[in-house]
Amino acid sequence: MTRLLALLFAFLLAPAQAAEPWEKFFTKGLGDYREELADARSAGKRGVIFVYQMEGCEYCDRMKAAVLSKPEVQAWYGKRFAAYSIDILGSSAMTDFAGRKTTEGRFARESLVQGMPTVDFFDLDGKLIARVPGEIPDTRTFLALGDWVASGAHAKETFDQYRARRGLNTVPLKINKPNLRSPA
Numbered sequence: 001m002t003r004l005l006a007l008l009f010a011f012l013l014a015p016a017q018a019a020e021p022w023e024k025f026f027t028k029g030l031g032d033y034r035e036e037l038a039d040a041r042s043a044g045k046r047g048v049i050f051v052y053q054m055e056g057c058e059y060c061d062r063m064k065a066a067v068l069s070k071p072e073v074q075a076w077y078g079k080r081f082a083a084y085s086i087d088i089l090g091s092s093a094m095t096d097f098a099g100r101k102t103t104e105g106r107f108a109r110e111s112l113v114q115g116m117p118t119v120d121f122f123d124l125d126g127k128l129i130a131r132v133p134g135e136i137p138d139t140r141t142f143l144a145l146g147d148w149v150a151s152g153a154h155a156k157e158t159f160d161q162y163r164a165r166r167g168l169n170t171v172p173l174k175i176n177k178p179n180l181r182s183p184a
Contacts, residue, residue, distance in 0.1 A: 020064070020069070022065065022068040022069040024069075024074050025068040025069070025073065025074050025077065025078075025083055026051075026083050026084060026085050027078075027082040027083055027084060029082070029084055031093060031095060032094070032095040033048070033084075033095060033096055033097050033126070034095060034096075034097060034098075034126075036048065036082055036084070037097060037124060037125070039082065040081075040082040040124060041124050045080060045081055045082050045124070046080045046081060046124075046149070046150040047081050047082075047121055047122055047150070048082045048083075048084070048121075048122045048126070049077070049081045049082070049083040049084070049119060049121055050083075050084055050085075050086045050119070050120040051083065051084070051117055051118075052088050052108050052116060052117060052118040052119075052120070053085060053086070053087065053088065053116050053117045054087055054089050054116055055089075057116045059116060059117060059134070059135040060116050060117045060135075062135060062137070063117050063135045063136060063137070066137065066138065066139070067136060067137070067139050067142045070139050072139065072143075073139050073142060073143065076143055076146065077146055080146065080150045081121075081146065081150070086104045086107065087104045087105065087108075088104070088105060088108040088109075088113055088116060089105050090103060090104030090105050090108075091103050091104070091105060092104050094107060097122070097126030098126070113133075115133050115134055117135060117136075118131060118132065118133045118134070119136065120132075121149045121154075129149055129154055130149060130154055130159075130175050130176065131175065132145065132173055132174070132176075133174060133176065134173075134174065137171055138171060140168070140169075140170050141173065144159075144162070144163060144166075144168050144170045145173065148162045158175070159172075159175050160172060
């Protein structure tokens with residue numbers, strides 16, 4: 001009996017199966033993004049990021065492996081942004097920034113997300129700042145993109161202008177500005 005209790009105790013204390021390295025990029029949340037905004041504000045973050053993806057997306061998988069799994073990316077973004085994964089086909093319940101109850105999939109459709117992955121940057125009021133449709137292929141570009149938003153440079157210049165001014169040899173990105181419809 002003592003041995004059985006010891007085995008049970010060891011099993012209960014054993015760490016859960018290791019998560020994928022890229023999962024550390026994302027903030028743990030409960031799906032109420034009004035509360036997530038409040039938490040980001042109180043933590044001194046610069047904004048919120050949604051990474052729209054789906055199971056079986058090869059571009060998503062590449063970005064997870066090449067960019068989101070990197071400790072330097074996780075540390076840099078973790079200090080400045082609250083980041084959440086949104087499954088474009090997902091049925092998980094969520095509450096959007098306006099307090100409307102929906103699902104991840106419905107939110108993605110109503111946000112006019114096309115193609116994966118797509119990265120949306122929001123300010124701390126839940127206003128869409130910029131959308132990057134498609135894979136961001138390397139850490140250097142992803143970090144520069146984050147700095148362009150976090151520093152406020154996005155309000156004064158395009159990402160290409162920002163890259164040129166700073167002498168950054170990064171991949172050019174198609175970036176959509178906030179005239180996109182944002183569900184509210």
